[in-house]
Amino acid sequence: MPHQRDCNAVASRAPRNNATNNATDDTSSPSPSQRQRFAIRLSYDGTTYQGFQSQPYGNTIQDQLEHRLRSLLKRPVRIVAWGRTDAGVHARGAVVSVDLTGDEVRSLWRRRTGRSNHAALDEREAVQQAALFLHGVLKQFACSTGVSEREALARFGSISASSVSPVPMDFDARYSALWKRYVYYLYCSDADCNSGQPLPFAWMRHAWRIKQQLDADAMAKAAQLLSGKEHNFEWLSVLQQGELRDPRRTIQLAVEEVHFMSSNNAANSMPYFLEYSQPCAKVYKVTATCDFFLYKMMRRIVGMLVSVGSGNADLNTLSSCIDAHDNGDDKEKPMIPKELVETAPAHGLCLEHVEYGFPI
Known part of the structure; x- marks a missing residue:
């Protein structure tokens, strides 16, 4: 396999503010001091989508995933992707990341475990339980953004998360790839x-x-x-x-x-x-x-x-x-x-x- 040094050399030459990197902005990124980053490994059937990267009409893998996360977190969400694929291309092992605030992690922990706000909190357990909750939300879902209800039902399960993992805050889905x-x-x-x-x-x-x-x-x-x-x-x-x-x-x-x-x-x-x-x-x-x-x-x-x-x-x-x-x-x-x-x-x-x- 290619050596990691070669991959990092590529990263150093590439602009880090382009659309492919899907960098977060201030309206969709939680406060840095309270963030937890999660890596999501995706599979998808690209047949009915206009590629991975977000488009104005919303019929892309990224748009569907962000819409699902926005419905869960009740705020704008921007994911960071390993790269992108063209319209019609499929994936079994694509990787994206999303940042959650500490409050959002604790909220997902409570929703998964049924514990009250006053229950003793183990931060590591909370992060793991939040990852499991995210996986359950993204494992199968209706892809309804930019399409009719009938089309969304026909595409149910065409995007699926195979895993959700907590990762360090310096993890970059694109530039950390080997x-x-x-x-x-x-x-x-x-x-x-x-x-x-x-x-x-x-x-x-x-x-x-x-x-x-x-x-x-x-x-x-x-x-x-x-x-x-x-x-x-x-x-x-x-x-x-x-x-x-x-x-x-x-x-x-x-x-x-x-x-x-x-x-x-x-x-x-x-x-x-x-x-x-x-x-x-x-x-x-x-x-x-x-x-x-x-x-x-x-x-x-x-x-x-x-x-x-x-x-x-x-x-x-x-x-x-x-x-x-x-x-x-x-x-x-x-x-x-x-x-x-x-x-x-x-x-x-x-x-x-x-x-x-x-x-x-």
């Missing part, structure tokens, strides 16, 4: 199903369908060319205006075929949306781990792998492009074949994990 892991699912079939049965609907929400078979060995070799050593990923990303972070990253990248097993098999580790008793397509999982991902970097990598796997691009051309950008003059960027800069659809992508220096 590395992130994304996965991307592909399924390949020439027709809906050889048996005449349609593929599960959920596949279309969580994986990219390729209407031809892919060369798995070629994709694995392409992944190896980019994995394990530092490369310049500027050509495999979309650099935003004012981007200060170094596009030279070290990534661990792998492609594997998902092997189907019965859903009642105790050893089955397959995501729920791929459980299927009679598979009629090949499914591949692309896994990437890095301390920092550039904008659309993962989706560009997957698009490149599919181009190689489908025969639209070859490994020699890919190797030449990698070498040219790693060793070339930044002022004279070499031309890249359009087949190697395709962007994979958002719905196949999932943020699987964000790692910190202690369990969350």
